[in-house]
Amino acid sequence: MTSGTSVRLGLTGSIGMGKSTVAAMFAEAGVPVFDADAAVHRLQGPGGRVVAAIEAAFPGTSGQGGVNRTALSEAVLGSETAMRLLESIVHPAVREERARFVADHADAPLIVFDVPLLFETGGEQAVDKVAVVSAAEPVQRARVLARAGMSEAKLDAILARQVPDAEKRARADFVIPTDVPLEQTRAAVAAVIACLQPPGGG
Numbered sequence: 579m580t581s582g583t584s585v586r587l588g589l590t591g592s593i594g595m596g597k598s599t600v601a602a603m604f605a606e607a608g609v610p611v612f613d614a615d616a617a618v619h620r621l622q623g624p625g626g627r628v629v630a631a632i633e634a635a636f637p638g639t640s641g642q643g644g645v646n647r648t649a650l651s652e653a654v655l656g657s658e659t660a661m662r663l664l665e666s667i668v669h670p671a672v673r674e675e676r677a678r679f680v681a682d683h684a685d686a687p688l689i690v691f692d693v694p695l696l697f698e699t700g701g702e703q704a705v706d707k708v709a710v711v712s713a714a715e716p717v718q719r720a721r722v723l724a725r726a727g728m729s730e731a732k733l734d735a736i737l738a739r740q741v742p743d744a745e746k747r748a749r750a751d752f753v754i755p756t757d758v759p760l761e762q763t764r765a766a767v768a769a770v771i772a773c774l775q776p777p778g779g780g
């Protein structure tokens with residue numbers, strides 16, 4: 579690793595596993611975090627630069643507030659062709675935002691990319707190490723099904739498009755558990771930081 583470049587940690591995990599919670603722990607520890615989902619919300623929000631392309635591809639799925647995610651979700655979930663079309667619009671724009679983030683944090687010893695679809699999009703090629711956030715399936719399902727607008731069918735449609743948790747754990751360099759007390763999750767985050775960013779940045 580030449581000087582001046584950051585160690586890049588990919589942070590991923592299936593729906594409801596705790597990525598956002600763990601990403602916040604990295605941020606609290608002073609590690610710059612790129613949140614891909616937040617980038618998608620910006621890009622799809624009011625004035626977002628992919629709104630016009632999404633409306634052209636999926637007429638009626640946007641309005642004054644940008645993309646109507648409920649309408650868009652109904653238009654694409656369950657259709658592999660439609661989801662791939664949506665991804666072809668959104669993912670390049672996310673990659674551009676990620677490149678800007680890297681340039682803005684060139685001197686940080688460690689940076690984190692919080693990317694839900696890291697393995698699904700080959701994003702692991704762009705990072706040095708991967709940490710997977712994981713919990714037992716019943717815990718995961720209970721969390722997600724407690725969300726407004728979620729259903730068993732929608733959850734299963736999403737999970738069908740995500741690399742299984744067991745495969746993510748096998749391919750990861752680190753596994754961060756979230757079906758444990760928050761302090762244990764926080765300790766796991768600290769251990770990953772200590773491993774990748776030794777004191778003194780050595």
Ligand SMILES: CC(C)(COP(=O)(O)OP(=O)(O)OC[C@H]1O[C@@H](n2cnc3c(N)ncnc32)[C@H](O)[C@@H]1O)[C@@H](O)C(=O)NCCC(=O)NCCS
Binds near residue numbers: 648650
């Ligand atoms: C499909 C959409 C409209 C659903 O929006 P909605 O607000 O209902 O759900 P939300 O965005 O919170 O996603 C819920 C869960 O689905 C997962 N998910 C989102 N997109 C995808 C996808 N293309 N493939 C598999 N899982 C996905 C997320 O990781 C999350 O765990 C939205 O997720 C979207 O625009 N996805 C395409 C862009 C994308 O691939 N985003 C993933 C992060 S890079």
Ligand SMILES: Nc1ncnc2c1ncn2[C@@H]1O[C@H](COP(=O)(O)OP(=O)(O)OP(=O)(O)O)[C@@H](O)[C@H]1O
Binds near residue numbers: 615721760
């Ligand atoms: N260590 C933990 N102990 C208890 N609850 C946790 C822990 N970590 C995360 N959670 C809870 O799990 C739920 C899902 O967490 P979070 O929103 O971070 O998941 P996510 O992977 O970002 O979800 P999505 O993929 O849908 O965006 C939240 O209610 C969060 O409070």
